[in-house]
Amino acid sequence: MEDTQEQVEQVEQQVEETVEKVKEEATEKVEAAIEDVKEDINKLKNDVKEVAENVSNAVSSKIEATTSSAKATINDIKDGVKQVVSGNSGCPYSMNGEFSMCSQVCKVSKVIQKNPSFECVKKIVLWEDIVQTGILFAIINLVFILISFCNYSLISLFGYTAFTVTITSILFHLISLILSKYVQGVSLNNQFTDQLKTLSFHIHDAVIEKQVNNIAELINTVLSIAKDVFGCKSVYLSAQFAIVFYLIGCLSKCLSNTAILYFGFLVSFVVPRLYIEKKEVIDQQFAKVCALAKEPLSKLHSLIPQAQTTSTKKSN
Numbered sequence: 001m002e003d004t005q006e007q008v009e010q011v012e013q014q015v016e017e018t019v020e021k022v023k024e025e026a027t028e029k030v031e032a033a034i035e036d037v038k039e040d041i042n043k044l045k046n047d048v049k050e051v052a053e054n055v056s057n058a059v060s061s062k063i064e065a066t067t068s069s070a071k072a073t074i075n076d077i078k079d080g081v082k083q084v085v086s087g088n089s090g091c092p093y094s095m096n097g098e099f100s101m102c103s104q105v106c107k108v109s110k111v112i113q114k115n116p117s118f119e120c121v122k123k124i125v126l127w128e129d130i131v132q133t134g135i136l137f138a139i140i141n142l143v144f145i146l147i148s149f150c151n152y153s154l155i156s157l158f159g160y161t162a163f164t165v166t167i168t169s170i171l172f173h174l175i176s177l178i179l180s181k182y183v184q185g186v187s188l189n190n191q192f193t194d195q196l197k198t199l200s201f202h203i204h205d206a207v208i209e210k211q212v213n214n215i216a217e218l219i220n221t222v223l224s225i226a227k228d229v230f231g232c233k234s235v236y237l238s239a240q241f242a243i244v245f246y247l248i249g250c251l252s253k254c255l256s257n258t259a260i261l262y263f264g265f266l267v268s269f270v271v272p273r274l275y276i277e278k279k280e281v282i283d284q285q286f287a288k289v290c291a292l293a294k295e296p297l298s299k300l301h302s303l304i305p306q307a308q309t310t311s312t313k314k315s316n
Helices: 002-085 092-096 101-113 118-125 130-149 154-182 191-198 205-230 235-254 257-277 279-303 310-315
Strands: none
Touching: 101 205, 101 235, 118 130, 118 257, 130 154, 130 257, 205 235, 235 257, 257 279
């Protein structure tokens, strides 16, 4: 009997120990599960915060873009009103409204500024990246020198340049193969071909569509201006363009096509940067010239017949 009681007590102790172990293990597992749930909840909170921040940033950026475009439109309207109200300034645009060369240039300029490549060209012309603009400036000058003094043409320059690059790439590739085969531990890496591997020789359809739409808008704007000029919608407007066409004819008669292109290239690369550097001085001198030209232009403007409006035609 005593042995049986001892065995029962031992069994009870083992059962109690087992129960305690099971409790401890269950407690540990529950605590670990609770920690995992807490971590998942914190992750969800962080994800919700990130999504909320992204949504708020997107909404704020759209609101800023809409606000900036609205402000730009309002400023354009204000400028137009100011130009219409100030009818006696030195610029012909303010004296004759839309029937002047300045207004037509502004129309073309606004269309050009919508081009996707405008900002890139602007950075090059304004010398914002000196290295990039300097290299391009030197290349174009070299092309003009070769065309003018060495009797090359654009097609021949393209052919010789492509031939040189191709032959150089082939020779470099052959030399690297020979060295890797017969000389151990020596290898040449062609930086040009390595860069070509990372470049994508593909133009996306969206980019082509934007360029085509902008070119079509530019052509339509120029055709609209040509219609007004050749149709003599305004004597003042047609007279201005007649003078410009005559000067273009005289200039092209005196200079060759290459010289005219080179002169335009120099003007486009020098004048914008020069204006930024000497903006105050140039604006002051231009204001003086406008003040001097104000009176004779006003007299000339009074002698030119004004374009009839629709209401005048109906009353007649």
